[in-house]
Amino acid sequence: MSDTLTPRQTPIAAGEIAPDFTLKNQNREDWNLAEHIRTNDVVLCFYPLDFTGVCGVENECLTREMDRWSRTGAVMVGVSCDSFAAHKAWAEQMGFKHTLLADMHRHVCKAYGLYWPELNVARRGTVVVGKSPDGIGRVKWVQAREPGQAMNFDEVIAAMA
Incomplete structure (x- = not known):
């Protein structure tokens, strides 16, 4: 469970x-990492807040690049401290x-x-978790970014190769 993470x-x-971890998605459904990495790499895209500039641009790109993500066999999700309603x-x-x-x-960030303690939100970063039939995934690649620095999609795609 997400409340027992260190x-x-x-x-x-x-x-x-x-x-x-297990978190609620925007439709209030449970989403579990172990379940998804049994069949796919998972790209966790952490960002500070909904309804903000760089976060909006980055998430627009994630949606626009959905076909590219699917061709890699990866599942891509955004993660922030906002509520499922937001x-x-x-x-x-x-x-x-x-x-x-x-x-x-x-708990997850x-x-x-x-975690960005000064603002009590997730820090911008990307974590690629490798596919694992037993549900115990290893991190393949990680990039913690500075505020205002958007993800470089080509770097993430290369990390999944």
């Missing part, structure tokens, strides 16, 4: 076991087609070392 002070590193409203307003996960208690 917080860390630095971002998770490639090769480490990815902490499993995610739903934002996704509908922006026309997002990808899943947004609500880390309202900050803290467990991945992507």
Whole structure:
């Protein structure tokens, strides 16, 4: 469960076991990491807040690049500390087609070392978790980014090769 995760002070590193979690998506449905990595790589795209500039641009790109993500065999999800209700409203307003996960208690961003304590939100970062039939995934690639720095999609795609 997401409430038993161990917080860390630095971002998770490639090769480490990815902490499993279950969060609600924008439709209030449970989304579990272990379930998804049994059949696909998973790209966790952490971002600070819904309805903000860089986060909006980045998530628009995630939706626009859905075909490219699918060709890699990866499942891509956005993760922030906003509620599932905020995610739903934002996704509908922006026309997002990808899943947004609500880390309202900050357990997941803290467990991945992507917590921004000064603002009490997730830090911008991307974590690629490798496919694992037993549901115990290892981090293949991670990038913690500075505020305002958007994801480089080509780098993420290359990390999944």
